Amino acid sequence: MKLVTAVIKPHKWEDVREALETFGVAGMTVSEVSGYGRQKGHTEVYRGAEYDIALVPKIRIEIVVDDADSDDVVGIIVKTAQTGRIGDGKVWVSPVDTVVRVRTGEQDASAL
Amino acid sequence: MDGYYAFMLVATAFVLMMTVPALALFYGGMSRSKSVLNMMMMSYVAAAIVGILYVAVGWSMGFGGDGTFFANPFELLWLDGVSTGDYIFVMFQMTFAIITAALISGAVADRMKFSAWVLFVPLWAVIVYFPMAHMVFSCTDDSLICGRIGAQDYAGGTAVHINAGVAALVLVLLLGKRIGWPREQMRPHNLTLTMLGAGLLWMGWYGFNVGSIVFGDDPETQFPLETGRTFATTTLATMAAILGWLAVERLIHKKATSLGAASGIVAGLVAITPATGAVNLSGAVAIGAIAGAVCAWAVGLKYKLGYDDSLDVVGVHLVGGIIGTVLIGVFSTSEGAGGVDGLIYGGGFGSLGDQALGVVVAVIYSGLLTAVIALAIKYTIGLRLDEEDEVNGIDLVAHGESAYDLHSGTSGGSSSVLAAATAPAPTKTEGASA
Numbered sequence: 351m352k353l354v355t356a357v358i359k360p361h362k363w364e365d366v367r368e369a370l371e372t373f374g375v376a377g378m379t380v381s382e383v384s385g386y387g388r389q390k391g392h393t394e395v396y397r398g399a400e401y402d403i404a405l406v407p408k409i410r411i412e413i414v415v416d417d418a419d420s421d422d423v424v425g426i427i428v429k430t431a432q433t434g435r436i437g438d439g440k441v442w443v444s445p446v447d448t449v450v451r452v453r454t455g456e457q458d459a460s461a462l
Numbered sequence: 463m464d465g466y467y468a469f470m471l472v473a474t475a476f477v478l479m480m481t482v483p484a485l486a487l488f489y490g491g492m493s494r495s496k497s498v499l500n501m502m503m504m505s506y507v508a509a510a511i512v513g514i515l516y517v518a519v520g521w522s523m524g525f526g527g528d529g530t531f532f533a534n535p536f537e538l539l540w541l542d543g544v545s546t547g548d549y550i551f552v553m554f555q556m557t558f559a560i561i562t563a564a565l566i567s568g569a570v571a572d573r574m575k576f577s578a579w580v581l582f583v584p585l586w587a588v589i590v591y592f593p594m595a596h597m598v599f600s601c602t603d604d605s606l607i608c609g610r611i612g613a614q615d616y617a618g619g620t621a622v623h624i625n626a627g628v629a630a631l632v633l634v635l636l637l638g639k640r641i642g643w644p645r646e647q648m649r650p651h652n653l654t655l656t657m658l659g660a661g662l663l664w665m666g667w668y669g670f671n672v673g674s675i676v677f678g679d680d681p682e683t684q685f686p687l688e689t690g691r692t693f694a695t696t697t698l699a700t701m702a703a704i705l706g707w708l709a710v711e712r713l714i715h716k717k718a719t720s721l722g723a724a725s726g727i728v729a730g731l732v733a734i735t736p737a738t739g740a741v742n743l744s745g746a747v748a749i750g751a752i753a754g755a756v757c758a759w760a761v762g763l764k765y766k767l768g769y770d771d772s773l774d775v776v777g778v779h780l781v782g783g784i785i786g787t788v789l790i791g792v793f794s795t796s797e798g799a800g801g802v803d804g805l806i807y808g809g810g811f812g813s814l815g816d817q818a819l820g821v822v823v824a825v826i827y828s829g830l831l832t833a834v835i836a837l838a839i840k841y842t843i844g845l846r847l848d849e850e851d852e853v854n855g856i857d858l859v860a861h862g863e864s865a866y867d868l869h870s871g872t873s874g875g876s877s878s879v880l881a882a883a884t885a886p887a888p889t890k891t892e893g894a895s896a
């Protein structure tokens with residue numbers, strides 16, 4: 351199994367969720383996060399004082415998937431979240447040893 | 463004069479609204495989320511303290527008789543001998559004293575001990591504001607700014623705005639900068655509050671300016687003629703100041719901002735305050751536009767000169783107050799309340815000189831005596847919060863509260879289970895009574 355983690359632009363989150371649902375992803379964990387990458391935040395002006403706002407709001411999606419689905423899920427996220435402009439985000443994949451469904455005790459593939 | 467009396471009841475309530483809640487909202491939105499409650503509390507507590515003091519000695523010091531600097535504080539002590547039929551005029555002047563003290567609070571955001579503020583406010587009211595109100599508003603022959611110098615000030619450009627602005631400057635110089643200023647980000651935490659506060663200030667200001675009418679020989683004729691003028695000049699100057707501020711912002715910083723519009727409102731209202739009865743419509747537009755544009759530039763001075771006037775009391779009230787007071791000497795017309803022609807109407811430099819002298823006297827009086835009060839507090843109970851408390855936030859330290867609970871009960875955020883971790887522990891009183 352793999353853990354797919356994606357950090358994307360907030361306004362793309364609904365599109366990504368729909369696309370993943372259509373593909374068959376049954377659930378995910380989503381959090382509102384902030385951070386920055388190469389685009390570095392933005393500038394705001396208050397009474398003439400310029401502030402560099404370093405942190406940009408993002409959405410982080412975490413999904414645990416079967417090894418076989420991992421590439422497809424990453425592909426869907428990249429395709430759907432892409433605007434082509436700087437700040438589109440990142441997706442990364444990491445190995446997962448064990449998954450347990452809390453309600454039933456089922457493990458691994460059957461727990462997904 | 464029944465109509466006038468009813469009008470004063472409304473005007474007085476309007477001016478009180480300028481402090482609670484308008485000024486508190488205007489300043490509160492500009493402060494940081496960890497100190498918004500303290501910022502608002504400084505206005506609310508100033509209203510309570512100054513209001514009672516005003517009845518005790520303020521009215522007597524201001525309007526109890528002759529005097530260069532102030533009248534006899536004991537003549538009308540606790541309104542002894544004042545008819546209840548005149549109470550509304552006491553209440554009206556009281557609301558001016560309240561807002562003047564409260565205006566100062568914007569400069570000391572995040573770092574002035576609440577106890578120091580609670581001590582500063584009554585001392586400042588008695589030693590600085592009540593005398594200044596006598597010098598300006600009680601126009602006896604020997605009162606300094608109105609009587610002796612003859613400077614015009616319809617509703618308080620000197621007594622209120624220059625006075626509060628100078629006091630703010632002196633306080634921040636003695637308090638010092640906030641930790642991290644100007645390197646750290648201290649942007650406003652909620653500009654919708656500030657926009658709301660600015661709008662309410664504008665509304666309340668009609669009570670402030672229009673209510674400041676002083677009658678001559680023919681009140682029935684004077685009342686509509688003069689209140690029409692002051693209502694209209696107050697309105698137009700404010701509108702012009704919004705545009706003036708936004709234009710400068712757009713030129714220098716590329717954006718016309720909501721904070722700029724809110725600030726323009728206040729800058730225009732401040733500048734027209736002394737001049738509202740003296741100028742015509744074009745004069746009001748000119749004063750408003752100049753004040754908006756100059757104040758938009760003046761709020762940047764603190765970065766060049768290095769004083770942390772947190773919410774720009776100096777840049778808006780001192781600078782705007784000086785602009786309005788001095789420009790009376792340029793734009794006043796003989797048809798106005800003062801009956802004097804300014805420079806552009808062929809009145810020469812006489813009025814301009816009187817106005818400038820009035821400003822200088824107000825600056826010196828307020829500056830010197832505010833410094834004495836602030837130094838006395840600094841070397842007794844102290845002006846400034848501990849470093850750790852300042853970083854943690856004065857709301858928590860001084861008031862035991864936080865303005866916003868952003869984490870409990872939100873969908874998708876932390877669950878109510880996590881929020882329960884912050885539920886209050888059983889208090890000691892419960893244990894003691896058991």
